[in-house]
Structure formats: structure tokens, C-alpha cells
Amino acid sequence: xxxxxxxxxxxxxxxxxxxxxxxxxxxxxxxxxxxxxxAAAIAAHKPAAVINAAAWTAVDAAETEEAxxxxxxxxxxxxxxxxxxxxxxxxxxxxxxxxxxxxxxxxFAPDHPTAPLGAYGRTKLAGEQGVRAxxxxxxxxxxxxxxxxxxxxxxxxxxxxxxxxxxxTVVGDQIGxxxxxxxIARACAAMAEQLIQNPKLSGIRHYSGAPDVSWADFARxxxxxxxxxxEVADIPTSDxxxxxxxxxxxxxxxxxxxxxxxxxxxWRAGLTDVLKDLGAIS
Numbered sequence: 001x002x003x004x005x006x007x008x009x010x011x012x013x014x015x016x017x018x019x020x021x022x023x024x025x026x027x028x029x030x031x032x033x034x035x036x037x038x039a040a041a042i043a044a045h046k047p048a049a050v051i052n053a054a055a056w057t058a059v060d061a062a063e064t065e066e067a068x069x070x071x072x073x074x075x076x077x078x079x080x081x082x083x084x085x086x087x088x089x090x091x092x093x094x095x096x097x098x099x100x101x102x103x104x105x106x107x108f109a110p111d112h113p114t115a116p117l118g119a120y121g122r123t124k125l126a127g128e129q130g131v132r133a134x135x136x137x138x139x140x141x142x143x144x145x146x147x148x149x150x151x152x153x154x155x156x157x158x159x160x161x162x163x164x165x166x167x168x169t170v171v172g173d174q175i176g177x178x179x180x181x182x183x184i185a186r187a188c189a190a191m192a193e194q195l196i197q198n199p200k201l202s203g204i205r206h207y208s209g210a211p212d213v214s215w216a217d218f219a220r221x222x223x224x225x226x227x228x229x230x231e232v233a234d235i236p237t238s239d240x241x242x243x244x245x246x247x248x249x250x251x252x253x254x255x256x257x258x259x260x261x262x263x264x265x266x267w268r269a270g271l272t273d274v275l276k277d278l279g280a281i282s
Contacts, residue, residue: 003045003051004016005053007027014148033068050083062119072123082136085136090137091137095127096121098118103248106251110206110256140205141187142207154215162226170215170235173236174248190262201260207264220232221271
């Protein structure tokens with residue numbers, strides 16, 4: 001039996017589709033603001049593996065609530081990882097491209113030096129460090145630009161705005177890989193299962209959709225596939241200020257996924273599946 005932290009988030013919802021026998025702990029059963037309770041839940045369930053699909057993902061809010069975000073994104077995963085290490089079971093944890101500074105235009109490899117631009121990235125990096133320090137069997141999966149038919153994400157925002165307007169301005173100088181939550185879920189499940197058999201696969205891996213594009217080009221593909229006649233005009237990041245700085249370069253080197261027999265997903269195919277789920281295309 002696998003134990004999953006999270007039940008309503010994008011990845012957790014997709015994990016529920018592929019892991020019907022897993023136990024899912026939502027905030028009502030295991031609140032990440034209480035790390036000790038999360039560790040206790042693992043000890044009580046004694047699962048074969050644990051996947052943490054819960055996190056503080058409000059990037060801008062973290063700038064003013066860093067202490068609270070640190071508990072959820074760092075202290076809780078560290079406590080989970082220690083509990084898993086005590087039981088000798090794998091712990092799979094989802095992290096982010098925000099641990100990097102977004103400089104240059106080359107894809108970031110898993111061993112590239114980290115340098116978060118803001119509070120969210122700092123809390124996620126601290127979470128990674130806590131998981132690794134626990135010394136147990138683990139996989140840290142860094143990903144980017146997650147989308148699905150669930151929750152709030154770029155695809156759903158574009159569909160809403162595209163239905164209201166005939167022209168949108170979208171940032172064109174941030175480049176990265178949009179990533180279907182369904183793909184992340186499959187990768188997490190595969191890693192957990194393989195780590196049970198081969199703990200030596202422990203470490204950090206990158207998982208993002210291909211090909212790398214700008215947010216503006218991502219928007220164009222959303223409108224093209226959904227048949228919306230909405231024009232997209234590129235703007236620089238400087239024209240769309242946010243409380244938290246966004247990395248300009250979110251390209252990720254995903255070559256080490258091959259260790260698990262995995263590869264980067266084609267986000268365009270994933271987008272088609274999401275649009276079908278949303279009823280935006282037949």
C-alpha cells in the first residue's frame with residue numbers, strides 16, 4: 001500500500017486515478033503545518049512507500065508568509081522523510097525549478113548549483129535538503145509549469161480569459177517546459193515502486209514537458225487546440241510585475257529520468273487530454 005500526502009491538488013488528483021488502492025491524506029487527516037502529525041501518520045499506516053504531493057504553492061504569498069511556507073514546504077517533508085527512513089521505505093517528494101536562479105539559457109541539470117530568487121524557492125530548497133539529510137531511500141522530483149483539469153493553473157486561466165477577450169498579452173521571455181500533472185503522477189508512482197526494489201536509485205531527478213516554450217507560445221497552443229480565436233501578444237516579464245520574481249530560464253535537463261525508464265512527456269499531447277477532460281474539445 002502506498003501513502004500519499006495530498007488529495008485535492010493537481011498531482012494528487014491524478015495519482016488517485018492510477019493508484020486506486022493508495023491511502024490519500026488530505027489536510028483534514030494530515031496537515032503539513034503540523035510536521036509531527038505527518039510523521040505520525042506514516043508510522044501508523046506503515047506503507048510500502050510514501051509520495052508527498054502536497055505543498056505550499058502560492059508563490060507570491062510566500063513572500064510575506066515565508067515562515068508558514070517553510071513549515072509546509074521544508075519542515076513537514078523533512079519529518080516525513082525521517083519517518084520513512086526509520087521504516088526503511090522510499091519517500092518520493094516533488095520539488096520545483098524555482099530552486100534555481102533562472103540565469104542563462106541552458107537546461108539546468110540536477111546537480112547544478114541552486115540559488116532561489118525568492119521565498120517559495122528557498123522553502124522548497126530547504127525541503128530538498130531536509131529530505132536528503134534524513135538519509136533514507138528517496139527521490140526528489142523537480143518539475144515546472146504544472147497543468148491539469150484540476151485546481152488553478154495556466155491552462156484554465158487562458159481558457160477563461162480567451163473566452164472573454166479577443167487579445168491577450170502574455171509573458172514571452174520566460175522559457176520552460178509545461179508539465180502535465182498526469183505525467184508527474186505516473187513518474188512519482190514509478191519511482192516509488194522502483195525504489196522499493198532498488199534503493200540505489202535514490203537522488204534528484206528533473207521532470208518537465210517537452211519542448212521548451214514561452215508562456216506566450218504555451219497560450220497560443222491552448223487556443224489553437226481549443227479552437228479559440230484569441231490573439232496572443234508577447235510582453236517582457238518587466239511589463240508583468242509580481243511580488244515574487246519568476247525565473248526567466250526554467251529549462252530542465254531531464255536525462256537522468258532514464259535511470260527509471262522514464263522520459264520527458266510531450267506537453268502538447270498532455271494538453272489535448274486536459275482539454276478533453278475540461279470539455280473544451282471533443
